[in-house]
Amino acid sequence: MSVFQATTSAPVNIACIKYWGKRDNTLILPTNSSLSITLSQDHLRSTTTARADPTFTETTLWLNGKVEDIKSGGRLERCLAQLKKMRRERIEAKDPNTPKLSEWNLHVASFNNFPTAAGLASSASGFAALTSSIAALYGLSSFDPSKPSVSSPSELSLVARLGSGSACRSLFGGFVAWEVGSSPTGEDSLAVQVAPQEHWPTMHALICVVNDAKKGTSSTSGMQRTVETSALLQHRIKNVVPARMQAIEKAIKDKDFDSFARITMADSNQFHAVALDTAPPIFYLNDVSRSIIAVVEELNRVSYEKTGHLVAAYTFDAGPNAVVYTESRNVKQIIEIIVRYFPQVESSPFPDPFNLFSGSQPAAAPLPEGFNENVAKVWEVGSVKGLIHTKIGDGPRILAESEALLASNGLPKVLV
Amino acid sequence: MSVFQATTSAPVNIACIKYWGKRDNTLILPTNSSLSITLSQDHLRSTTTARADPTFTETTLWLNGKVEDIKSGGRLERCLAQLKKMRRERIEAKDPNTPKLSEWNLHVASFNNFPTAAGLASSASGFAALTSSIAALYGLSSFDPSKPSVSSPSELSLVARLGSGSACRSLFGGFVAWEVGSSPTGEDSLAVQVAPQEHWPTMHALICVVNDAKKGTSSTSGMQRTVETSALLQHRIKNVVPARMQAIEKAIKDKDFDSFARITMADSNQFHAVALDTAPPIFYLNDVSRSIIAVVEELNRVSYEKTGHLVAAYTFDAGPNAVVYTESRNVKQIIEIIVRYFPQVESSPFPDPFNLFSGSQPAAAPLPEGFNENVAKVWEVGSVKGLIHTKIGDGPRILAESEALLASNGLPKVLV
Numbered sequence: 001m002s003v004f005q006a007t008t009s010a011p012v013n014i015a016c017i018k019y020w021g022k023r024d025n026t027l028i029l030p031t032n033s034s035l036s037i038t039l040s041q042d043h044l045r046s047t048t049t050a051r052a053d054p055t056f057t058e059t060t061l062w063l064n065g066k067v068e069d070i071k072s073g074g075r076l077e078r079c080l081a082q083l084k085k086m087r088r089e090r091i092e093a094k095d096p097n098t099p100k101l102s103e104w105n106l107h108v109a110s111f112n113n114f115p116t117a118a119g120l121a122s123s124a125s126g127f128a129a130l131t132s133s134i135a136a137l138y139g140l141s142s143f144d145p146s147k148p149s150v151s152s153p154s155e156l157s158l159v160a161r162l163g164s165g166s167a168c169r170s171l172f173g174g175f176v177a178w179e180v181g182s183s184p185t186g187e188d189s190l191a192v193q194v195a196p197q198e199h200w201p202t203m204h205a206l207i208c209v210v211n212d213a214k215k216g217t218s219s220t221s222g223m224q225r226t227v228e229t230s231a232l233l234q235h236r237i238k239n240v241v242p243a244r245m246q247a248i249e250k251a252i253k254d255k256d257f258d259s260f261a262r263i264t265m266a267d268s269n270q271f272h273a274v275a276l277d278t279a280p281p282i283f284y285l286n287d288v289s290r291s292i293i294a295v296v297e298e299l300n301r302v303s304y305e306k307t308g309h310l311v312a313a314y315t316f317d318a319g320p321n322a323v324v325y326t327e328s329r330n331v332k333q334i335i336e337i338i339v340r341y342f343p344q345v346e347s348s349p350f351p352d353p354f355n356l357f358s359g360s361q362p363a364a365a366p367l368p369e370g371f372n373e374n375v376a377k378v379w380e381v382g383s384v385k386g387l388i389h390t391k392i393g394d395g396p397r398i399l400a401e402s403e404a405l406l407a408s409n410g411l412p413k414v415l416v
Numbered sequence: 417m418s419v420f421q422a423t424t425s426a427p428v429n430i431a432c433i434k435y436w437g438k439r440d441n442t443l444i445l446p447t448n449s450s451l452s453i454t455l456s457q458d459h460l461r462s463t464t465t466a467r468a469d470p471t472f473t474e475t476t477l478w479l480n481g482k483v484e485d486i487k488s489g490g491r492l493e494r495c496l497a498q499l500k501k502m503r504r505e506r507i508e509a510k511d512p513n514t515p516k517l518s519e520w521n522l523h524v525a526s527f528n529n530f531p532t533a534a535g536l537a538s539s540a541s542g543f544a545a546l547t548s549s550i551a552a553l554y555g556l557s558s559f560d561p562s563k564p565s566v567s568s569p570s571e572l573s574l575v576a577r578l579g580s581g582s583a584c585r586s587l588f589g590g591f592v593a594w595e596v597g598s599s600p601t602g603e604d605s606l607a608v609q610v611a612p613q614e615h616w617p618t619m620h621a622l623i624c625v626v627n628d629a630k631k632g633t634s635s636t637s638g639m640q641r642t643v644e645t646s647a648l649l650q651h652r653i654k655n656v657v658p659a660r661m662q663a664i665e666k667a668i669k670d671k672d673f674d675s676f677a678r679i680t681m682a683d684s685n686q687f688h689a690v691a692l693d694t695a696p697p698i699f700y701l702n703d704v705s706r707s708i709i710a711v712v713e714e715l716n717r718v719s720y721e722k723t724g725h726l727v728a729a730y731t732f733d734a735g736p737n738a739v740v741y742t743e744s745r746n747v748k749q750i751i752e753i754i755v756r757y758f759p760q761v762e763s764s765p766f767p768d769p770f771n772l773f774s775g776s777q778p779a780a781a782p783l784p785e786g787f788n789e790n791v792a793k794v795w796e797v798g799s800v801k802g803l804i805h806t807k808i809g810d811g812p813r814i815l816a817e818s819e820a821l822l823a824s825n826g827l828p829k830v831l832v
Binding site for chain 1: 645651678686690697713
């Protein structure tokens with residue numbers, strides 16, 4: 001008997017224009033458009049294998065080798081229901097000989113190659129991988145722009161959005177907008193590609209993983225509280241974000257890093273500003289995050305004075321970790337400055353995927369001329385507990401059978 | 417020959433609705449109205465002695481015993497010029513026999529009884545004391561509401577405002593509004609008393625002096641940058657502050673602590689939000705400040721659940737220090753909770769002006785039932801390096817000759 005199984009991987013994305021606030025909590029419809037860069041799956045990815053089989057007695061999801069509870073009426077169930085409906089209507093209804101996968105239970109195994117301790121939200125890549133693996137299993141998508149597909153990545157982004165808002169942006173590579181939409185059903189609140197990764201392949205990202213003792217407010221409950229209590233959020237939604245979306249799309253099309261950086265930093269700061277303008281206030285940045293901001297701002301100031309151009313753009317999601325976007329030629333210098341202020345634990349060697357340091361650990365280099373070294377103190381070792389260097393990347397990939405996470409018996413190869 | 421000399425003291429004020437942004441940098445005209453509470457001069461004050469003498473060869477100001485440079489065209493000179501004009505027009509022009517003090521040079525000595533290290537802005541009390549001492553010397557004000565005066569405290573607030581915006585609010589005791597005004601000359605941008613201290617005498621304040629390694633952005637340059645770059649400030653100015661001013665004045669008139677506290681905390685947070693929404697962003701709160709906020713919010717949460725009422729309102733100016741407003745009956749408990757999370761240096765005993773602890777140092781008491789102790793960590797000793805307990809107070813006071821800071825020879829009694 002045939003095995004109906006597909007394995008895909010999906011990328012992490014980090015927003016430059018931030019999503020903060022829902023107008024519909026069930027359909028996960030946002031209060032404003034957002035825009036992100038998809039990071040390379042060569043470094044950070046969620047991988048998912050989905051199998052449908054008439055002998056499975058129930059649908060089961062293993063996340064990192066551990067069974068996850070599929071809540072009735074929950075986000076996961078809504079994603080599955082939507083994918084089954086698409087399979088039924090677009091494939092099975094048109095060809096009575098096609099196996100009725102939509103009626104079979106599923107086994108789904110998902111794995112993130114980055115530890116939770118990295119402080120990166122895994123829900124975006126996770127739900128994008130889940131959506132794309134089942135879409136591949138159901139024959140809904142070829143995941144190859146040169147081949148015809150039953151559904152487009154934007155359509156699949158609608159499904160991923162039901163799982164986790166920002167997951168919709170992980171259905172594309174490159175620069176991706178999530179359009180706010182206006183329909184109460186959410187049909188127009190989908191992701192579109194603003195530019196593919198090939199358009200600006202020198203866009204790199206350095207993730208500074210900040211040590212944080214305290215668990216912050218979850219983004220779901222935090223954004224809800226901001227919508228309910230912030231006196232500034234509505235102004236941001238109506239009057240600030242629409243213009244910024246246009247401006248950053250233009251900056252991306254023009255490969256204008258200065259404008260890109262200014263908008264990205266301003267929008268990160270404004271997101272944290274509306275979080276602070278919430279009752280009770282929400283803080284995601286800590287003193288280490290503030291120091292990273294001070295160092296990047298000073299580096300930009302010095303660079304701007306010398307060359308008229310900026311070199312880096314920080315952005316912070318709902319946590320203290322910084323993501324610094326920069327063009328590839330500047331990454332080495334930025335790493336050297338970061339490790340000067342935030343010395344690294346020797347036991348956690350920098351992986352250096354682009355071989356900037358020829359096998360050695362990055363060392364603090366002299367600061368650029370004119371750089372005011374007192375913008376931040378030198379922090380104790382481990383305040384920034386890791387650096388991840390990656391770059392812009394592509395959308396979900398269909399993986400070979402050999403990469404499947406389910407064994408031939410339909411159970412995960414690795415269980416915890 | 418007669419000595420023409422007057423000594424006054426003036427209070428510190430701490431805003432509940434924050435002043436942030438000027439529409440005129442020379443006249444110091446604000447972009448929005450603000451409202452503060454005047455703190456008692458029994459604990460925190462600036463004292464100033466002003467003497468006019470035809471033999472003085474120049475006008476000299478000693479601040480804490482050290483000569484200050486009086487910049488030509490600077491803020492201090494503008495205050496002096498305005499007071500001389502009032503003396504000339506209202507006193508000397510009307511009675512040719514009055515000595516022409518306005519034509520004589522001045523010796524002015526000013527002293528703050530709180531150290532700079534307390535992190536309290538001294539410019540408000542300082543310019544209020546300067547203005548009131550010269551006004552008293554010039555016979556412009558009796559500083560006694562029951563006696564007639566040539567000028568009102570609101571008129572003098574216009575003068576103090578030329579020295580430092582928030583100084584205008586220190587010309588009154590109790591609850592004081594600084595009205596934004598609309599005139600380009602600034603004549604209607606003055607302070608008015610919303611309610612005297614006797615209206616709500618149980619209003620106390622606990623100042624938590626936070627250790628801060630780094631000097632933050634000055635408020636003058638910071639607010640200028642916010643005006644130029646924040647996308648949210650104009651919305652705050654036009655759409656948020658006017659309603660808050662009305663609401664907090666009503667809360668004060670009704671002695672409605674819950675509303676007072678909610679508005680005060682929201683406005684402190686919004687001020688720091690627009691500072692963060694500035695390019696480059698401005699941070700005044702640090703991780704210790706955030707922990708104070710978390711502890712006060714938790715205390716309010718527990719209290720609200722039990723009694724339906726709040727007990728404390730934090731507010732932060734352009735620095736990391738918290739001022740916690742509370743009614744007198746709650747101060748002891750709040751101090752005990754603060755010292756639990758922020759243990760005090762034993763060598764800096766709490767002055768305890770209201771004798772809450774009968775001569776002992778405040779000790780950490782058990783937390784109220786239901787209080788989640790994990791809202792903050794217990795900080796290292798000295799993270800909050802001092803606590804100042806004070807209460808609502810009166811406006812400028814005329815002091816006795818014996819309190820003068822100038823000796824009979826016209827020079828400061830204490831020089832540094």
